[in-house]
Amino acid sequence: MMLKLGAGQALYYEYEAPAPGKPVFVFINALTGSTTAWQAEIGPILRKQGFGTLCYNFRGQAESVFAEGEVLDADTITGDLMKLVEEIAPPDPILVGLSIGGLYGAQAFLKGMNVHGLVLINTLRKPGTVLSWINEAASRAAGLGGAGLIMDMYLPMLVGPVFLEKMRGNCLGDAPYTAMEESEGAMQLMLHSRSANWDVDYEKLSLPVLVMTGLRDRVFYNAADVAELQKRLSNVREITYADYGHLLPMEAGAETASALAGFADSIA
Secondary structure, rough: OEEEEEOOEEEEEEEEEOOOHHHHHEEEOOOOOOHHHOOOOOHHHHHHHHOEEEEEEEEEEEOOOOOOOOOOOOOHHHHHHHHHHHHHHHOOEEEEEEEEHHHHHHHHHHHOOOOOOOEEEOOOOOOOOHOOOOHHHHHHHHHHHHHHHHHHHHHHHHHHHHHHHHHHHHHHOOOOOOOOOOHHHHHHHHHHOOOOOOOOHHHHHHOOOOEEEOOOOOOOOOOOHHHHHHHHHOOOOEEOOOOOOOOHHHHHHHHHHHHHHHHHOOOO
């Protein structure tokens, strides 16, 4: 399904309504993600339990449409999320954001979106030299060798060993790397993500929050920073995974779905 936002602007989304009395999980992608990350395993498990699901792709991601010259920054993506939820009007939405997707969910709530709960999957991080370096290096690498180069270089530091072995057939191939053009949606998202404001007013996140962390993430995870930021949340639950990393929905779909269902039941 498509939600038209304007001339040359539209969001691709997939919505399944919940059983009576059940909330809807609204999944917010990582920067390079797609609905597939949620629908492969997590969505079907949750729907069998009566929960609703709403997945979508950012403008600049697969099937969604953006106009030439658009600025695909945090404000644009957060605004699109708010418009989509307003249009669909899912009951008791629980926002589930992976990586920077969690930041967009937090910003939507702080801008007045009616949200039942918030799940931050490997989101918590502090702005600073390390984060800006990682983001700039990733966009520069994309300009040289595209998504393939980024995947080959970063994946061993992002995920656990089991998932890494599964991905070997999709990575480290013989095909040459292909540079990502600046006009491509994925590149535009990466470039504008560098200006995202990670200095979140966590004290104002007054809703129930679940923080999910994969300890195998050696790129973004900083234990001291996560602990400090978590203390600023007034209504927080925490789940950590020793054997998984940054991409929990793909690495541990069943475990992630179980955690989400448990969180929803606890705040019902």
